Structures are given as structure tokens and as C-alpha cells.
Amino acid sequence: MHYATEEQRRGTQKILEFVRILKEADVRVSPSEAIDVFGALGYVDYTDRSLFKQALSTTLIKDYTDIPIFERCFSEFFDRRPADETDCPLTALRGAGTDANGPSAEDIREAGDTIDDFLESLPEETLSTRSVHDIANIILDDESLASSSGALGMMIMNARTRRGRSENAGDDEEDNDTVRFIIGRVRRRIRERNIGRSIRRREEYLLNKFIYQLKPAEVQEMRELVRRFGQKLKNRISLRKKRVKHGGLDVKRTFRSNLAHGGIPFRLYFRDKKIDRPQLVVLCDISSSVNQYSRFMLLLTYTLQGLFSKVRTFAFISNMVEITPLFMEMDPERALNSIFTDTSFTYGFGSNYGRCFDQFVDGYSDSLGRKTTVLVLGDARNNNQDPGIDSFMRIKESSRNIFWLNPDRRHLWDWSDSIAGLYAAHCTEMKEVNNFLDLSEFIDKLFK
Numbered sequence: 001m002h003y004a005t006e007e008q009r010r011g012t013q014k015i016l017e018f019v020r021i022l023k024e025a026d027v028r029v030s031p032s033e034a035i036d037v038f039g040a041l042g043y044v045d046y047t048d049r050s051l052f053k054q055a056l057s058t059t060l061i062k063d064y065t066d067i068p069i070f071e072r073c074f075s076e077f078f079d080r081r082p083a084d085e086t087d088c089p090l091t092a093l094r095g096a097g098t099d100a101n102g103p104s105a106e107d108i109r110e111a112g113d114t115i116d117d118f119l120e121s122l123p124e125e126t127l128s129t130r131s132v133h134d135i136a137n138i139i140l141d142d143e144s145l146a147s148s149s150g151a152l153g154m155m156i157m158n159a160r161t162r163r164g165r166s167e168n169a170g171d172d173e174e175d176n177d178t179v180r181f182i183i184g185r186v187r188r189r190i191r192e193r194n195i196g197r198s199i200r201r202r203e204e205y206l207l208n209k210f211i212y213q214l215k216p217a218e219v220q221e222m223r224e225l226v227r228r229f230g231q232k233l234k235n236r237i238s239l240r241k242k243r244v245k246h247g248g249l250d251v252k253r254t255f256r257s258n259l260a261h262g263g264i265p266f267r268l269y270f271r272d273k274k275i276d277r278p279q280l281v282v283l284c285d286i287s288s289s290v291n292q293y294s295r296f297m298l299l300l301t302y303t304l305q306g307l308f309s310k311v312r313t314f315a316f317i318s319n320m321v322e323i324t325p326l327f328m329e330m331d332p333e334r335a336l337n338s339i340f341t342d343t344s345f346t347y348g349f350g351s352n353y354g355r356c357f358d359q360f361v362d363g364y365s366d367s368l369g370r371k372t373t374v375l376v377l378g379d380a381r382n383n384n385q386d387p388g389i390d391s392f393m394r395i396k397e398s399s400r401n402i403f404w405l406n407p408d409r410r411h412l413w414d415w416s417d418s419i420a421g422l423y424a425a426h427c428t429e430m431k432e433v434n435n436f437l438d439l440s441e442f443i444d445k446l447f448k
Contacts (some may be wrong), residue, residue, distance in 0.1 A: 010113065013120075015041070017192070019060065021073050024196025026203070027066045033059055049079075063235070065228040069199060076195050107151040114152040115185045118145060127190060135190075136183045155181070203229075207437045211292050211407070219292070223333070226296055226436065230303030233440055237307055277309040278446065279371045281399070283360065285378030286340060287317045287351045293407045295336055296436055297377045298323075302332045304443060312367045317345040318352035320359040351381060353423075354388025361391040368398040373446060377433075379408040380420040387419050389426070396426050404430040405442060 019034050037059040044055045053074055061070050118139060119127065126135070139145060139156070146156040159178040206214075206222055207229065214222060253269040282301050286294045298313065305311040305327075312324050321344055326335040368374070374395060396402045406413065406420055410432045413420035424430035433439055 011046070012038070015056075018056070018073070018077055021077060021192075021196035022060060022070065025069050025073055025199040027061070027069055027073075028063070029060050033062075053078075063231065065231040068224055068228065072199065073195055077192055111151040111155060111181075112185050114145070114148070114150065115139060115182065116189055118142070119186065119189050127193065132183055132187050132190065135186050136179065139182055139186070140179070208435050210434050211296065211436065214292065222296065222436065223299065226299050227303060229436070229440060230300045233444060234304050234307060237304075237444065277307065278373050278400070279310040279369065280305075280308045280312075281367050281372055281374045282311070282313045283320075283356075283374065283376045283378075284313070284315050285317070285351060285353075285376075286315045286345060287378075289351075289381065290377070290379050290407050291340060293405075293433065293439075294377060295340070297405070297439055298336060298339070299332055300436075300439060300443065302327050302335075309371070312364075314360065314364065315339055315345060316351075316356040318350065318355055319345050320356040320364070321345055322364065350383040351378070352385050353378065353380065353382045353419075354386040354391070357388040357391040357395065361394050365394075365398060368395065370400055372399040374399045374402040376402065376404045376423075376427075377407075378404075379406060379418065380404075380413070380423055381408070381417050382419050384417050387422055389422065392423060393426055401428040402426070403428055403442070403446075405433045405439065406430055407433055409434075 015037060016034070019029055019037070022029050037056060040055045040059045041052070044051050046052055056074065057067070057070055061067060119135070122135070122138075126138075130138075140159060142156075146153055146160070155178055202221075203225060206218060206225055209218070250269045250271045254265050254267070255263055257269060258265050258267060280301070282297070284294045284297055294315070298315075301311065301313060312322065313327065314320055315323050321342075323335070323339055326338060329335075330338070404420075404423060404427045408418060408420065412418060413424075414422075420430065431438070431442060433442070
């Protein structure tokens, strides 16, 4: 590719690197979208940060749940001031410019750009496995950089001279500014290269962390992550359904329609396949021992409800209450806060599964049918009260499947006041869930 100026080449390289960062942050960017961004930027003033950012967002982001990731990547890649340069004394390049008081701004930019180009030429393995100081030494010891004209060449030669003097005089402080400048630039470039990976690693850490171990700040991060991850799960399931929307080959119709072509099947016809969207009933224990799990489960259910023909959601502690209307009337976060501050769920002391199952059968059995999957989230700790097993069996008999997600560790089932084994005998499956991935993977199983 031919570039009119060096500035255009660097600009193109910067955009391509940003696209790579988005991909590494698990944002899907197709080759055509990467090409489109250059077409859009041809009509945008680069100095207008707002228009520049909007052009990138419009061409590269197609899923609204990826917007927070885009915002973070853009901020860290384009907006953040490189503290490693501002903190490093400009005397690091003393002698590289013609100004006796130090290098010019152009000298500093030239030296930084040369370091960036050199880092791009290094193998990926070197950048990912070697320390910042090791890479800085590679730059200082490189003969082609030292012999080149310009600010960086002079800087390296001066550093080598000072290094030799310090070895003889025992003074190792004289060239610190030079080394600090190079290390700072290396650290900045490696940080930029790893923005996407760092975001993805952080997401993977939160998705796999035991929910009860989440700290308050991490819970806030998880709420946004649940929305984003839930939408991606929804998109994946919808795409899977779309791919199987056709039934088998309709042989009779295919040959009959292709008689004009001598029976050669130029056009194929398939039998229609009805996509059966299941109905979902969620029974969620919101007592203090499991309320963190319940929050994420309810938020995920709200995100995925478009995949089901009908969703009815119930919450309980010692009383069963339908909360479906709350998610229709208000923002899901407000609905969740409303649920967990409501006192209508509490009657007596602690969870009472038996009482709640009895109430469900008496008041809400119309929500069950042959297409209904019942999803129970709770630790099955019944405080030594009546388990209501007859009502639970009636729920099973009136529905297609009944799955139980239990946040309690499996070895604690049936220990103390847990009666998990009693309910598990009547479930399609009871599964231990420890983190958000456990929750989402189980939901994904319902559509396979």
C-alpha cells in the first residue's frame, strides 16, 4: 500500500492496531467493517475527537452491548496521556537536539515514533515473554538504531558513553533519564498492545469467580458484564435457531418444481420446520444466603426473555410472590432493588421452600404446561420445616422439565438443614452453580 506521507502511514497503523485491540477484547469486527472505517474517516476531521470517536463507533460496533468495551478501549488507546513521557525529564534527550537546553518537541516525538516502529518489528514472543527492562536493553544495544541519524540514535550513543563512564567511576545515575525515557515508551506501547487482552482477562476472571466471593466494586462491574454477556448468549442462541429453521429436503416439491429443467434440482425446497420457543418459569430464592446469585440470575433472565414465548418470574423467601410485572414496568436495576427491599417475601424465620411450593401450586399453577421449563434457584436449606414435596411433585408433573441450580457446594447438600437430595430426586437435573458461567452455560443447554 502506498502512503502519501509518513503521518498517513502511522495513522493507518494506529487504526489497524485499535481494531486488533477490539477483537482481543472479544468485540466482533469483520474485515469489511475494518475497511469501512477508513472510508468513513475520509470525511472526518481527525482533530475533532468527538466526530473521530463517533466515526469509529458507527463503523466498528454493531452490538450495543459492546459500546462500554469500545468506550474503554478508545479512552485507554487514544485519550490517555502517556504518563511515562510526561513524568520523564526532557533532559533524557539532552544533546540530541540543537537546543542547548534540551531537545525540541519534534525530537521527542521522532524518538518515540522510532521506538514504536522498532517494537512493531520485534517478534510477538519477545514482547509477550520479555520484561520491559529486557526490551529496553535490546533497544539500547541495537546497532542499527545507534548508528541512525536523529534523536534516538544520538540518545543511544550518549547513553552508551555514559554507561562506560559509570562503569569506570562507579556512578550509575548519570544515564538514568535516558533509560527511563526508553523504558517509559516501551511500557506505554506494551500497555497499549495489551488493552484488549487485559479487558478480556478481567472479564474471564469475574465470570469464573465464585459469586459469593465478589467484592462490592466487582459486583458493580459484574452487572454491566452480565448484560453484555447475556446479550451475546442471546445472539448466539438466536443464530443457532436461524441455522436450523429448515426441516429436511422436500424431495417431491424439489423435483416437481424443477421439471422445466429436466428434473435437475437447480433449486432445492425444504420442509418447513417450526421453531418451538419454550416457556420459562423461574422460581428464585432471594434470601440473604443466595441473594447475590439471585440478582445475577434475575438480570440474566430479563436479558434472555425474548428467547422464550413466555416468561413468568417468582421470588420467595417464606412467601411466593410473582415479580414478572416489575420487569415490564421499570428498568431491571430498579426492579431488582425494589424486589430486595420489599418485605412481602418474609413470613416467620428464614427460607420456607415447602410453604412457597404450596403457595405456587395453589395460586400460580396456570403458568405451567407441557412446553414449560421450570428453573429453580436456591440452596434448598429449609430450616427444618415441611419440604412441601407433594406440591413440588405436582409442579414437576405439570411441566416439561424442572431444573434446579444450587449455589451450595455439592458436598454440603443434605448437610445440616439442606434437603437438596430430597428435591433432586424429583428434578430433571440439579446442578451446582458457583459462578456466572455456570448460570449462563446451563441456560445455553436449554436450547441445544
